[in-house]
Amino acid sequence: MSEIETLKQWIDESDNIVFFGGAGVSTESGIPDFRSVDGLYNQKYKYPPEVMVSHTFLTQHTEEFYDFYKEKLAAPVLNAKPNVAHYKLAEWEKQGKLKAVITQNIDGFHQLAGSKEVLELHGTVMKNYCEKCGKRYTVEDVIKADGVPKCSCGGRIRPDVVLYEEGLDMDIMERAVRYIQKADVLIIGGTSLVVYPAAGLIRYYTGNKLVLVNLSETSQDRYADLVIHEKIGEVFSKL
Ligand code: CNA
Numbered sequence: 105m106s107e108i109e110t111l112k113q114w115i116d117e118s119d120n121i122v123f124f125g126g127a128g129v130s131t132e133s134g135i136p137d138f139r140s141v142d143g144l145y146n147q148k149y150k151y152p153p154e155v156m157v158s159h160t161f162l163t164q165h166t167e168e169f170y171d172f173y174k175e176k177l178a179a180p181v182l183n184a185k186p187n188v189a190h191y192k193l194a195e196w197e198k199q200g201k202l203k204a205v206i207t208q209n210i211d212g213f214h215q216l217a218g219s220k221e222v223l224e225l226h227g228t229v230m231k232n233y234c235e236k237c238g239k240r241y242t243v244e245d246v247i248k249a250d251g252v253p254k255c256s257c258g259g260r261i262r263p264d265v266v267l268y269e270e271g272l273d274m275d276i277m278e279r280a281v282r283y284i285q286k287a288d289v290l291i292i293g294g295t296s297l298v299v300y301p302a303a304g305l306i307r308y309y310t311g312n313k314l315v316l317v318n319l320s321e322t323s324q325d326r327y328a329d330l331v332i333h334e335k336i337g338e339v340f341s342k343l
Pocket of ligand 1: 130135136208293295296297319337
């Protein structure tokens with residue numbers, strides 16, 4: 105049986121699938137990831153993306169932070185749409201087969217594709233708030249602001265995104281752990297599995313159907329029961 109056939113069989117037979125994904129899920133929508141050859145790490149910037157989306161950078165290089173954030177993380181989301189991988193996951197959830205999507209992505213595409221139970225470990229570009237009064241703003245408000253986006257009260261508007269050096273929401277992490285612990289099939293897709301603590305979630309899986317669908321090799325490939333090194337959209341379109 106081919107790898108795709110095995111995956112298809114596991115999915116057909118299961119009503120407790122959990123998906124854990126990253127930036128590679130959205131590259132086929134045209135949004136660059138961080139670590140692929142054409143990802144943001146390999147584009148020419150003064151600093152690596154990890155530095156430019158850190159808490160220190162927001163506080164010490166505020167204008168540059170917003171320039172990078174608006175151009176490379178927020179605007180691409182408005183100019184793209186979900187792909188077959190996002191839609192497939194939403195379809196499986198609707199059929200009662202998939203319990204949750206746990207994502208490191210901040211693009212909001214799973215919800216746009218119709219997924220309901222989406223755990224956004226790193227927040228979302230779709231939500232933004234004033235650091236002073238808490239007033240909510242849209243992603244469009246942030247993008248169209250001249251320079252650093254400011255609230256009507258004078259405070260700075262920041263994205264509801266977990267920056268490097270910032271802590272994850274423990275409630276979301278605990279829910280993610282519970283879904284993974286109980287999962288029958290765990291599909292991990294489009295993530296280099298190098299960003300912690302998110303990448304550590306894989307250790308909570310206790311089943312024997314751990315699937316890794318990632319274009320490049322990861323350091324966790326050896327723990328998977330099935331490894332497919334292909335584009336996730338292409339793989340999912342065959343399921
Ligand atoms: P990453 O470290 O950039 O890794 C992406 C992985 O996906 C790589 O191993 C690629 O080989 C693989 N990949 C790329 N395209 C595909 C594809 N079509 N099919 C299968 N695999 C593919 O990204 P991670 O998510 O692992 O790193 C975590 C960071 C990246 C998170 O904090 C995100 O917020 C951040 N990020 C998010 C987005 C987004 O929301 N779309 C975009 C860029 C970065």
